[in-house]
Amino acid sequence: MKISRLLDVIQPSATLSINAKAKELIAQGIKVINFAVGEPDFNTPAHICAAAKAAIDEGFHRYTAVPGIPELRSAVAQRIEEDYGLAYSPEETVVSTGGKHTLYNLALALFEPGDEVIVPAPYWVSYPDILALAGAKSVVVPTLEAEGFKLTRAQLEDALTDKTRGIILNSPSNPTGSVYTKGELEALAETVVQNDLIVISDDVYYRLIYDGLEFACLAQLGPELKKRTVIASAVSKTYAMTGWRIGYMLGPENVAKAVSKLQSQSTSNTCSIAQKAALAALTGPQETVGVMAAEFDKRRLFVIDRINEIEGMSLPRPQGAFYAFPNVSAYYGKSTGQGVITGSIDMAQYLMEDAHVAVVPGEPFGEDTCIRLSFAASMEMLTEALDRIEASLEKLA
Numbered sequence: 001m002k003i004s005r006l007l008d009v010i011q012p013s014a015t016l017s018i019n020a021k022a023k024e025l026i027a028q029g030i031k032v033i034n035f036a037v038g039e040p041d042f043n044t045p046a047h048i049c050a051a052a053k054a055a056i057d058e059g060f061h062r063y064t065a066v067p068g069i070p071e072l073r074s075a076v077a078q079r080i081e082e083d084y085g086l087a088y089s090p091e092e093t094v095v096s097t098g099g100k101h102t103l104y105n106l107a108l109a110l111f112e113p114g115d116e117v118i119v120p121a122p123y124w125v126s127y128p129d130i131l132a133l134a135g136a137k138s139v140v141v142p143t144l145e146a147e148g149f150k151l152t153r154a155q156l157e158d159a160l161t162d163k164t165r166g167i168i169l170n171s172p173s174n175p176t177g178s179v180y181t182k183g184e185l186e187a188l189a190e191t192v193v194q195n196d197l198i199v200i201s202d203d204v205y206y207r208l209i210y211d212g213l214e215f216a217c218l219a220q221l222g223p224e225l226k227k228r229t230v231i232a233s234a235v236s237k238t239y240a241m242t243g244w245r246i247g248y249m250l251g252p253e254n255v256a257k258a259v260s261k262l263q264s265q266s267t268s269n270t271c272s273i274a275q276k277a278a279l280a281a282l283t284g285p286q287e288t289v290g291v292m293a294a295e296f297d298k299r300r301l302f303v304i305d306r307i308n309e310i311e312g313m314s315l316p317r318p319q320g321a322f323y324a325f326p327n328v329s330a331y332y333g334k335s336t337g338q339g340v341i342t343g344s345i346d347m348a349q350y351l352m353e354d355a356h357v358a359v360v361p362g363e364p365f366g367e368d369t370c371i372r373l374s375f376a377a378s379m380e381m382l383t384e385a386l387d388r389i390e391a392s393l394e395k396l397a
């Protein structure tokens, strides 16, 4: 059967494909350490699961309002007021089927074919594909490792054309773990206002920040920025709820209405039970978030030290999320005995086959010199995986 040409503009998600390949090898009995996963290795906290069970038992089984149950939309607004100091009404929020769905809805609602959207690289793998499905053009702007992989005002200005409509910012970043400070965002803010850009601020990792840094978002920099910014977020990473599929947006009411209209003709409401669970997550005790973040931090410090011991690997210090994005290009051009490593895809394949460690190549994140490792894994697994990686790298000639 002929497949629509619409799908020619996108690739399958690289991270999900690596995950599938790792699972395939594990099923064959090979002890693969999966360093490719983009999800917390904790279970969803008990009080959240209890809320879902209660919702099932109470018969909360039917369609809900398309943009989410009113109490959840209020809870989203309240959580953001508490965490960002910003006031949104429930009508300025929409609950969708995960953070990715939120971003997809926003791309369709905000951009038109021919619009250019600035995407600083390294970027989260799905942005270019999501924008392509909306017909918009990603203008990829490489950032520098030496500048912590963060976009500068000069880089932003150089990328502007008369077609530029928006920009996607992601802090803390997947894959680099970099975190924009308030000062760095202030430097971008004037250009955003002067050029009337729409900002999609993908904040899914905003509660996972280390080194005493404080989270900052462009929307916090005054009314002119708030009205141009849409916050996209999710309960997935913060509350170890990746499988529950709850994401949300906050932004101008006309954007929320447009997203809701779009959703009314696609998914309708997201799962009623998952909405009740997300309500418990956002309004219930928040201690588990700190416990999880503290555990990630311990592992992060271990990974930074261990990677820096490995010859030929360099690592810009990740300060948020749960990823390390080391530069491995010192090994490019070396031989595995069966072929030459020419880039991050070869490197990821070599590490999967030789070290039995699944990592994600940097290429689909827009940075081929690096690979992405996740530290959402136990200390024992991290220790073993990095030992195996070091041994495999030493074999390259």
Ligand SMILES: Cc1ncc(COP(=O)(O)O)c(C=O)c1O
Pocket (backbone or CB within 6 Å): 038, 097, 098, 099, 100, 101, 124, 170, 173, 174, 202, 204, 234, 235, 236, 242, 245, 246, 247
């Ligand atoms: C930067 C970023 N944005 C959005 C998402 C999507 O999150 P969700 O699992 O809620 O769809 C992810 C997931 O990996 C992510 O890393």
